[in-house]
Structures are given as structure tokens and as C-alpha cells.
Amino acid sequence: MNLSFFDQFSSPSLLGIPLILIAMVFPALLLPSPGNRWINNRLSTLQLWFINLITKQLMTPLDKKGHKWALILTSLMMFLLLTNLLGLLPYTFTPTTQLSMNLALAFPLWLATLLTGLRNQPSVSLGHLLPEGTPTLLIPALILIETTSLLIRPLALGVRLTANLTAGHLLIQLISTATTTLMTTMPVVSLLTLAVLLLLTILEVAVAMIQAYVFVLLLSLYLQENI
Amino acid sequence: LPAAVLLKDTKLMDVKLGQLGSWLATRDFTPGGIMGAMRRGYERYYNKYINVRKGGLGGISMVLAAYVVLSYMWSYSHVKHDRRRKYH
Numbered sequence: 001m002n003l004s005f006f007d008q009f010s011s012p013s014l015l016g017i018p019l020i021l022i023a024m025v026f027p028a029l030l031l032p033s034p035g036n037r038w039i040n041n042r043l044s045t046l047q048l049w050f051i052n053l054i055t056k057q058l059m060t061p062l063d064k065k066g067h068k069w070a071l072i073l074t075s076l077m078m079f080l081l082l083t084n085l086l087g088l089l090p091y092t093f094t095p096t097t098q099l100s101m102n103l104a105l106a107f108p109l110w111l112a113t114l115l116t117g118l119r120n121q122p123s124v125s126l127g128h129l130l131p132e133g134t135p136t137l138l139i140p141a142l143i144l145i146e147t148t149s150l151l152i153r154p155l156a157l158g159v160r161l162t163a164n165l166t167a168g169h170l171l172i173q174l175i176s177t178a179t180t181t182l183m184t185t186m187p188v189v190s191l192l193t194l195a196v197l198l199l200l201t202i203l204e205v206a207v208a209m210i211q212a213y214v215f216v217l218l219l220s221l222y223l224q225e226n227i
Numbered sequence: 228l229p230a231a232v233l234l235k236d237t238k239l240m241d242v243k244l245g246q247l248g249s250w251l252a253t254r255d256f257t258p259g260g261i262m263g264a265m266r267r268g269y270e271r272y273y274n275k276y277i278n279v280r281k282g283g284l285g286g287i288s289m290v291l292a293a294y295v296v297l298s299y300m301w302s303y304s305h306v307k308h309d310r311r312r313k314y315h
Contacts, residue, residue: 019301
């Protein structure tokens with residue numbers, strides 16, 4: 001029996017040596033840098049096409065100053081996408097289930113957007129704290145609410161990613177345990193559970209991609225407000 | 228001495244079993260040498276399976292399968308408690 005369903009999220013280590021670094025660096029192995037040929041191999045062509053798609057999608061709403069952020073946002077997107085998808089393979093470890101890592105990604109980037117806005121255009125940045133057309137009596141309350149919502153953004157970014165992935169992995173483990181346990185006693189119910197597991201896995205693949213996209217999209221939105 | 232120089236240049240598959248110890252002694256185990264060996268291994272795999280005109284799913288699937296096997300090996304001591312056994 002499982003000691004605990006949360007054991008899959010403990011940081012992997014081998015004889016006391018932490019392996020999380022290998023889990024984090026491994027996606028880079030799957031992205032070879034294209035050679036200096038006119039037509040590259042299929043993997044490089046696919047990768048280049050995908051990165052162009054993401055970069056165009058992220059950079060279209062931003063003006064020229066925001067294009068300095070293209071490299072970090074695109075690499076963040078590729079990193080999150082690959083780590084989330086690789087975590088769905090059996091026995092692998094997903095670093096993005098660790099809240100520490102997601103907060104470490106969200107906090108500095110959000111803070112960078114905030115400080116960019118406050119430094120370059122302070123009144124416009126602070127002006128975002130009050131939506132247009134609010135009644136005069138509501139202004140103090142709304143400023144407080146908007147400040148809270150601003151300060152909670154990095155927490156929301158990190159926790160959203162962690163919670164989505166952790167919940168998905170836990171569900172997969174629970175339903176697969178149910179399927180294997182029921183196979184001996186009630187095989188038909190076990191087949192139904194297997195169908196649920198199949199649908200859940202498809203959902204998890206979608207969630208892995210969507211969560212990475214949402215993370216980067218929100219960051220680019222915060223950047224648009226502040227650039 | 229000529230035999231030692233020739234031994235350094237032979238490939239691993241051509242080394243006789245008795246010469247294995249002396250062959251290993253001629254290899255470069257400095258950090259730079261190990262990085263060089265890893266780089267050569269990577270380039271061999273890349274140029275054989277991925278950097279080809281009509282590469283398929285197999286090239287990248289082998290890497291992912293190796294990653295799964297490696298993750299299983301790393302988490303075995305943890306996973307063995309989850310088996311349905313009377314005595315773990």
C-alpha cells in the first residue's frame with residue numbers, strides 16, 4: 001500500500017545527492033540548437049517554427065521597448081511546457097510541482113515588471129490602481145482592493161501552477177490505484193475506471209500545456225500594463 | 228612501447244579482454260576528458276538519429292525511454308514500498 005499519496009512529490013535524491021538539478025536541466029537536452037544549414041533536421045525545424053509562433057503571439061501586443069523581454073518570456077514558456085509534459089511520463093519527477101520553484105520563477109519576474117513600470121512611468125503605473133469611472137465615495141476602498149490584488153499576483157502565479165499540476169498528478173495516482181485494486185474484485189468497474197483514467201490523462205496533457213501558456217501570458221499582460 | 232601506443236588508438240570493441248585493464252589506463256579521466264567523451268557521445272547520437280533528412284519519432288523516443296528508465300532506477304527505493312506484497 002502507498003505510504004502516502006504525496007510521496008511522489010518529494011524531491012528525488014540518490015544516496016543523498018539531490019537529483020532535482022538533472023530533472024530541471026533535462027528539457028534543455030531535447031532542444032538542439034539548429035546548425036548553419038539552409039534546411040535543418042525535422043526536430044530543429046519544428047522547434048524553430050514553434051518558438052516563432054510563441055514569440056509572435058507574445059510580442060504582438062507589446063511595443064518596441066517590451067521586445068527586450070522576448071528571450072526570457074519565450075525561454076520561460078519552453079521550459080514550463082517541457083517540464084510539465086515530461087512530468088507526465090511514468091516515474092519522472094516534475095519540478096514545477098514544487099511551490100518553491102514556481103514562486104522563484106514568478107516573484108522576480110513580476111517584481112521586474114512592477115519596478116519597470118514604477119521607474120519609467122510612475123504615474124501611469126499607479127494610475128492602474130484606480131479603474132476609470134468609479135464613484136468618488138468608493139475610491140479609497142477600491143485603491144486598497146487594487147493594491148491587494150496587485151501584491152497578490154506573484155503568489156497567484158506560483159500557486160496556480162503548483163496547484164494545477166499537483167492536483168493532476170494526485171488524481172492520476174488515485175484513479176490508477178483504484179483501477180489496479182478493483183481489477184481482481186470487480187473487473188467491469190475497473191474498466192470504467194480505466195476509461196476515466198484515459199480521459200484524465202488527455203486532460204492532464206492539455207492542462208500541462210495550458211498552465212505554461214497562462215503563466216507566461218499573465219506575465220506579458222503585467223508587462224503591457226507597466227512598460 | 229609501440230604496443231601501448233597502438234592500444235590507445237584501438238576502439239573498445241576491438242580490445243581483447245586481457246588488454247582491457249591497460250586500455251582503460253590509457254583513457255583520459257580528467258574533467259576535460261570526461262566532458263569531451265560526453266560531447267562525442269552526444270554528437271554521435273545526434274548525427275545518427277536526429278540530424279538526418281527524414282528523422283522520425285524514434286530518435287527522440289529513445290531519449291525519453293532512457294529518461295523513464297533512469298527515473299525508475301532513481302526512485303526504486305521509494306517505489307518498492309508501493310507493491311502489493313505481504314512483506315516489503
